[in-house]
Every structure is written in C-alpha cells, then in structure tokens.
Amino acid sequence: MKKPVTIKEIAKKLDLSFSTVSRALHAHPSISLATQQRVKQMAVEMGYEPNQTAIFFQKGKTFTIGVILPELAEAFFAVAMSAIEDIAYKRNYTILLAQSHDDEEREKLLVEKLKTHRIDGLLVSVAKNTSNFEHFEQLKKSRIPTVFFDRIPPLKNIHYVACNIENGSVEAVNFLLKRGHRNIGLINGPTSLMASGQRKEGYIKALQKNRLKFDPSLVVNCDLTEEGTISALETLLNHKRKPTAIVTFNDYVSAFAVKHSLHKGVKVNEDIEFVSFANAPITDYMAFPPLASVEQFPAIQGQKAIDTLLDLIANKDGEEEQAFYKTVIEAELIERTKGS
Structure with missing residues (x-):
C-alpha cells in the first residue's frame, strides 16, 4: 500500500521550507499568490491529500455530530433523522448515528463511545427505560453540547426541543x-x-x-x-x-x-x-x-434540534453562563376522514 504524500516531500521537490509549503496550502496571506499556485499544482501532481485529523485538531473541531435514537425503524425517528442529516450535510458536518434500542445500558455505552470519537455535539432522544441520567451529566464536564428532542429526560438545566x-x-x-x-x-x-x-x-x-x-x-x-x-x-x-x-x-x-x-x-x-x-x-x-x-412534527423537531446544537457548538467558547434553549412545538390533532 502506497504511503500518503507528505508536506515535507512537496517541500523537498520544490526546494522550499516546510512552513512555506504548509502556509501556501492554507492560502496564508504571507505567501505570494505565485508560490501558492506552484505549491498547489505540485500537491495535485504528487497526489497529496490533507490530513483531516490534523486540520480538525488545529481548528479544535471534528465537524462530527453524534445522534442517539431509540429506534430508527420507527417512522417518527426516521423522518427526524432525515431532517437532521439534510442540515448537517449543508453545514459540512458528518453524523455518527447510534440506536439505543430502548436499553439504558446500551445508551450509556453509546454516550461513552461517541465521546471517544471527539464529537462536537450530541443529539439525543432518550430510551424509554432510562431512569438514571448521570451519563448525560458527564457530557457537561466534557464540554460536549447536548440537545434532547422528543423524548426528554426529567432534568432541569438542559437544552431541548419537544412537542406540546x-x-x-x-x-x-x-x-x-x-x-x-x-x-x-x-x-x-x-x-x-x-x-x-x-x-x-x-x-x-x-x-x-x-x-x-x-x-x-x-x-x-x-x-x-x-x-x-x-x-x-x-x-x-x-x-x-x-x-x-x-x-x-x-x-x-x-x-x-x-x-x-x-x-x-x-x-x-x-x-x-x-x-x-x-x-x-x-x-x-x-x-x-x-x-x-x-x-408531533418530527421533521420540525429534528431541524430545530440540530439548529440549536450548531448554535451551541458555534458559541462553545463564549460566556460560561448561558440560557438553556427550551423549544416547544404545538401539537395538532389530525382527524381521519372516511376513506382516508
């Protein structure tokens, strides 16, 4: 398997310093446009691909959001998930989706696993059997913004989107x-x-x-x-x-x-x-x-939940004291007409 091309190799080929090539690839204003063009052209010829992990580390973000749902087979959650993915895609975020299958222990394990993936934020609809919510409290200590939707835990200081x-x-x-x-x-x-x-x-x-x-x-x-x-x-x-x-x-x-x-x-x-x-x-x-x-408008709940989470991620380094988002959508009784 061929090793990926490095910035050092591009620098050697062009007889430039590592820092010059790195800045040129990131369009740094201290590097002339001619040099930037020459470096980028060589990068293409050599098949260079940026190290996303390094870029994410630099920016302090992974552009990844975790989503934990009880059961994707349920139409409600499938519709909500589609709305979440559409917005994530437009904002260049990747979704890591997991199902708790309404099991509290599995839900706890999923929270831990998503934490290790360095997610920028988490969307959750809690399992029906969850009675201890300590695993969500731990997310606050890890400074991972979390937004609950539809199935909301009975906790005070949380962000949520729900139907009335x-x-x-x-x-x-x-x-x-x-x-x-x-x-x-x-x-x-x-x-x-x-x-x-x-x-x-x-x-x-x-x-x-x-x-x-x-x-x-x-x-x-x-x-x-x-x-x-x-x-x-x-x-x-x-x-x-x-x-x-x-x-x-x-x-x-x-x-x-x-x-x-x-x-x-x-x-x-x-x-x-x-x-x-x-x-x-x-x-x-x-x-x-x-x-x-x-x-209960699952698409609207999904949209508002991810919009709220992206706002929290964007303002993560803002003030310590922040208001908690509590969005409530009005329900609507739909009567079935005969023959429908």
Missing part, C-alpha cells in the same frame, strides 16, 4: 368527549418518560374542564411492546367502567390494541373508538386506524 404533548392530549380527549364518550381510557407509556406524564396531565385537564371526575384506574401504563399493550388493554376491558373510547400512547400501541380487540370479538369503532399520537404512516395501512392522531 399536554395540549395534544387535551385535544384528543376533547375530540372523544364531543363524540359522546364519557368513559375514556388511556393506555400510556412508561412512567420514566416525561411524555407519559404530559399525556396524563392533558387527559386529566380535559376531563376536569368538562366537569368529569378523573378515575386513575382508567389510566394504565405499559412498556410500549405488543405484550405490554395487550396487558394494559385487558385491564381496561375488564374494568367495571369499561371504556367506550381509548387514547393510546402512539400509533403502534393503537395498532396492537386494535389487533387484540378484534381478536377478543370487540367491534372497533362501535364498541370502542381509538385516538392516538404520532400520526405515523402506519395508520394508512391499518384496517381500523385511530379516528384521530396527534401530529
């Missing part, structure tokens, strides 16, 4: 109340997720605004798996106040719940109506999609 899930939950419940439902269940996500708390708060707020009593036993948490959803649904189906409508954590949970309801002989959209979150493409292929789903 609470208002989306209010809209979802109001939609069902207008359809005449009074016994409304909620299949929620893990209690470790802030988004689960926000869904519950919106659910309670909507009921109370309509002078309905909140029954905590109609809210069942699950781990977002099919098995977990089935268990939560069974709890609601066996409830003394069997719900006539159910709000689900997301469209995947809705799909699991609908599938099991049909298996149990429940007439979906007659005995029970479903409303969900995410407005994912999966609903277009469901025989019984949720009647409405809360749009």
Whole structure:
C-alpha cells in the first residue's frame, strides 16, 4: 500500500521550507499568490491529500455530530433523522448515528463511545427505560453540547426541543368527549418518560374542564411492546367502567390494541373508538386506524434540534453562563376522514 504524500516531500521537490509549503496550502496571506499556485499544482501532481485529523485538531473541531435514537425503524425517528442529516450535510458536518434500542445500558455505552470519537455535539432522544441520567451529566464536564428532542429526560438545566404533548392530549380527549364518550381510557407509556406524564396531565385537564371526575384506574401504563399493550388493554376491558373510547400512547400501541380487540370479538369503532399520537404512516395501512392522531412534527423537531446544537457548538467558547434553549412545538390533532 502506497504511503500518503507528505508536506515535507512537496517541500523537498520544490526546494522550499516546510512552513512555506504548509502556509501556501492554507492560502496564508504571507505567501505570494505565485508560490501558492506552484505549491498547489505540485500537491495535485504528487497526489497529496490533507490530513483531516490534523486540520480538525488545529481548528479544535471534528465537524462530527453524534445522534442517539431509540429506534430508527420507527417512522417518527426516521423522518427526524432525515431532517437532521439534510442540515448537517449543508453545514459540512458528518453524523455518527447510534440506536439505543430502548436499553439504558446500551445508551450509556453509546454516550461513552461517541465521546471517544471527539464529537462536537450530541443529539439525543432518550430510551424509554432510562431512569438514571448521570451519563448525560458527564457530557457537561466534557464540554460536549447536548440537545434532547422528543423524548426528554426529567432534568432541569438542559437544552431541548419537544412537542406540546399536554395540549395534544387535551385535544384528543376533547375530540372523544364531543363524540359522546364519557368513559375514556388511556393506555400510556412508561412512567420514566416525561411524555407519559404530559399525556396524563392533558387527559386529566380535559376531563376536569368538562366537569368529569378523573378515575386513575382508567389510566394504565405499559412498556410500549405488543405484550405490554395487550396487558394494559385487558385491564381496561375488564374494568367495571369499561371504556367506550381509548387514547393510546402512539400509533403502534393503537395498532396492537386494535389487533387484540378484534381478536377478543370487540367491534372497533362501535364498541370502542381509538385516538392516538404520532400520526405515523402506519395508520394508512391499518384496517381500523385511530379516528384521530396527534401530529408531533418530527421533521420540525429534528431541524430545530440540530439548529440549536450548531448554535451551541458555534458559541462553545463564549460566556460560561448561558440560557438553556427550551423549544416547544404545538401539537395538532389530525382527524381521519372516511376513506382516508
């Protein structure tokens, strides 16, 4: 394998000093344009390629951003990732993408590995099972700017971009109340997720605004798996106040719940109506999609998250005391029209 051409070799060929050739390659004003042109021409002829590691070390940046997602297979994260990559590409940044697969230990390991790659910053949507967030606190000590999006950890001094899930939950419940439902269940996500708390708060707020009593036993948490959803649904189906409508954590949970309801002989959209979150493409292929789903705008979340991170990277050497970016995007309930 041929060794890469060095600046010393170019300097020897042109009978110039190492520093002159180095400055000429970087278009330093102290070097005449004629010399710059001569050096660059020789560099091309000899097949010289700049040592990117050395350049990055000089600039104090690697122009690399880490992204940790729970599951790229989910449409929400795939859309968000596309938006992140588009902006990174335009700003000459490379993305190092990793998936936690909703595993806390794997997430911790990924944070450590990305740190060793000298990333300039990190974007994270936390795993549903993460309960200890010390690994993110460590990033502050390493001065690696971090922006969370969609799944936000319950920490105070962080930068984040999120959707207004609470208002989306209010809209979802109001939609069902207008359809005449009074016994409304909620299949929620893990209690470790802030988004689960926000869904519950919106659910309670909507009921109370309509002078309905909140029954905590109609809210069942699950781990977002099919098995977990089935268990939560069974709890609601066996409830003394069997719900006539159910709000689900997301469209995947809705799909699991609908599938099991049909298996149990429940007439979906007659005995029970479903409303969900995410407005994912999966609903277009469901025989019984949720009647409405809360749009959480993954592309906008992704764009705003990386824009925020790039601002933080640019101002990394600025003032020690800085405000924390807290961007909230309004959710929107999307009702499905018949035949759509």
